[in-house]
């Protein structure tokens with residue numbers, strides 16, 4: 714089924730990332746603190762799109778609980794697993810530890826890769842008003858996330874993901890999800 718992605722739903726390309734994971738593609742445990750201005754209010758949004766039936770295996774998103782030891786936060790062993798389902802979107806706090814487990818892509822074809830559109834939503838206003846103090850839990854997760862390594866240092870954990878060029882603004886794009 715062709716899927717229309719109009720430019721109006723796409724954030725500017727510097728605020729949007731569109732990688733494709735093939736065989737072995739993965740993303741080690743991280744937070745998205747370095748991708749947002751205010752991690753105490755920011756949400757990460759990941760939209761999944763791929764051909765059906767799915768041409769890849771694995772590629773689940775794991776969202777970890779957080780534990781604190783000696784005032785330092787780290788990912789707990791417990792997590793929630795999100796299956797990348799075509800035409801679905803997941804939102805989570807950008808301060809949460811998460812990872813993408815390795816994908817397999819038996820055909821090796823690019824069309825069978827795991828595709829996503831990822832963006833980060835941050836309400837700058839809400840962090841400045843008098844009533845805008847984040848909850849204790851949110852502040853605590855934000856402080857923990859600030860201490861995590863910047864994303865560019867985690868590039869070694871992002872093997873196998875190839876960036877996909879986004880369409881220029883003002884032109885609709887048609888992604889065929891059932892062809893090559």
Ligand SMILES: O=C(O)CCC(=O)C(=O)O
Pocket residue numbers: 730740745759773774811812813829831
């Ligand atoms: O692809 C996903 O499910 C998550 C991607 C991600 O964590 C990121 O781009 O920071």
Ligand SMILES: [Fe+2]
Pocket residue numbers: 743744745757811
């Ligand atoms: Fe992330």
